[in-house]
Amino acid sequence: MRVLILNADYPRFLTWLYRRTPDLAGAAYATQMAARNASLFGVADFYSRNFAAAGHVAADIHVNNPWMRAAWAREHGLAFEQPPEPGNEAQRRAIPGSLQRMIAPFKPILRPLARKVGLSPRLDAQAEEILLAQIEDFKPDLVLNQDVFHVDARLARRIKGLGRPTLIGQVGIVPSRGEDWSAYDLMISQLLRVVESFRGVGVRSEVVHLAFEPEILERLPPAPERSIDISFVGAVSADHQQRVAQLEAVARKYDLKLYGSGLQNLPASSPLHRCYQGEVWGVEMYQALRASRLTLNSHIDQAGREAGNARLFEATGAGTFLLTDFKDNLHTLFDIGSEVAAWHTADDCLTLIDRYLGNEDERCAIAAAGQARTLSTHTFRRRIEDILRFVS
Template sequence: MSLSVAMLAHGNAILFLLWCVTPRSLFELSRDTVRILILNADYPRFLSWLYRRHPGLENETYAAQMGARNASLFGVADFYSRNFAGLGHVAADIHVNNPWMRAAWAREHGLAVTDPPPPGAPAARDVVPGWLQRAVAPFKPVLRPLARKVGLSPRLDAEAENILLAQIEDFKPDLVLNQDLFHVDTRLVRRIKQICCPIMVGQVGIVPSRGEDWSVYDLLISQIAAVVDFFRQQGARSEVIHLGFEPAILDVLPPAPARSIDVSFVGAVSADHQQRVAQLEAVARRYDLKLFGSGLHTLPASSPLHRCYQGEVWGVDMYQALRASRLTLNSHIDMAGPEAGNARLFEATGIGAFLLTDFKDNLHTLFEPGREVATWRSADDCIALIDRYLNDEPARMAIAAAGQARTLSTHTFRQRVGTILQLAGHT
């Protein structure tokens, strides 16, 4: 029996309604343990890679599939849930767009479910021409609602939504951290709140869709101040919380490879990264750049980045590519503007790599430029700094060590989840 039905059945309708309209922090501050559910979604290309890497995984139990997903160390893996648990709470993850994991959970809980097709080849390339993707990139926040209406935007089908709601009702969270505001949109968040009235926290690193009613959230967080300002302009409570690094991965990674790569970049080169593409092309004309990532098909055939491409790397393989690099580059997505805060800042420094990143106005609040990371302001500046640091190993190693020390002391997921709990009223 669901929580709402049980309460109503016992004549507590008034208390239930009061519970739903009163800020949950008033009820929860006295509780020692909070039940926290993290919702996330994976890139389809990653899911194809994961299930090819583990043949037959789609037929394993829900727990086995979740274990393999977390062991990949891709994205944020279980870094939020393990650190919520490390603070004494009960936490779990749901990957909302993983059909094989979802089907396993449904079968194990006696729910009817349509068997998903077996994992196949990697997702097909985007059929939209690269020039068109570059042209529409600035208008994506405005176009997303239309794309959703005509079925071009990621969303869950009715069966997937119902299974997700069943998972939420089974877990009965006090707090839901939704890290995918696109699959789990505001309409679906309202349905979640009807089940158990959890505190709803949304997390997003890009400008979200316009035209949504964000008041359904109790708190919206982002590493980008411009996104926080957007939410506040919509009347929603919003705060800046940066991404982070999970120190525990240092204990489970394979031995560090030899530093056989002079200059690397790990990440996307898409229509949303035009400044990044221009910078990387300038570097590629001068150095043997190794490019790991996605989006290469959106670039003209004349781009020098095609000869630099090493394929995609996920999780463990990504960290090993960073460790194999004498110098690794960072460049933020165009919409970040003057703000630093992407995941690569913390992944590269946390793993102990020397990071040469683009200068941003707020970078000094995260790292000390010139001591913990090196910074470039133009393509010519970037090339000059590559020359300098490839020829000065002691300076390079000192900066890498200082950057890692800063991340391990200041930018861990344990610190981030503590801030989330504090802002959500769970101290």
């Protein structure tokens, strides 16, 4: 079977990737893809390499990468508009943090309107045509679309018309209301509430969790000394109000190291500003986790009572002690207390930090057990086995 994975990257990551290698934007398509995968950011080539290991032909397309798109078009004789230099892309006007906090609960309702007025990410006409040409060239039997925003329902129907491949969508938030998802044969999500929302509109849907790629451990530099007491890697925004409150409570008492984005959305009085260490991507993120005695996790507010974000598996897979927010289904992923620790309230989080920073043997034992669980159960190989079972 021929499997094609569609994905999209954060613009800030793309700027970082291309600025660190000045000639990359003009390089061959294969060279750019190799550099993208070597960063180890996000899912990199973890789905495609595991589909290939299972005996399939697999490839990736990063749909919102204008420099890769231009390279592919150039190498295949297609017309294309020369993309701007990395870092010079037109930036959307930022929405003030106070307004973001006000509209956060209404995002599922507002998304269709945002798309109509150009505030939601989407591909332009030329980018769509090049993507469709890439898909036609590869001739997939199965397409796994991991970005249902850039590759929206309308574009998904066009993809479905190219040889009628099995079309799977993967999404971690409740879908926009009023969208026509009928082009998809299957929608997968790490959250049951998202799965149930798709089933509620007549779309077949199943739970498939996120994962960790064990080969990361072989591709990382040597592990650094654990010189960081407490770290957190991730965004702080209007969509993470519980996270911000918890991190601020930690920052008032401990030397928290915060890596990520969104600090501009917080008031100047927030103690998180003095904790900020900048953004880390891929390899740098894993090294920051490995340098931490304890790393914190907190889900996006929209996750509700369910656990399933990427940090659960990235932190444990890297061998770091994980203190995460308690969720009703967390026990189905890890044994709480022996593979990860979980907090219920900000005060509870502080108590657990005291306990585990003061007991190295217990902390290390839990970190080792958490890593063993992830490497045995929460791998991309296991996830593609699930996907293939659902497809068959």
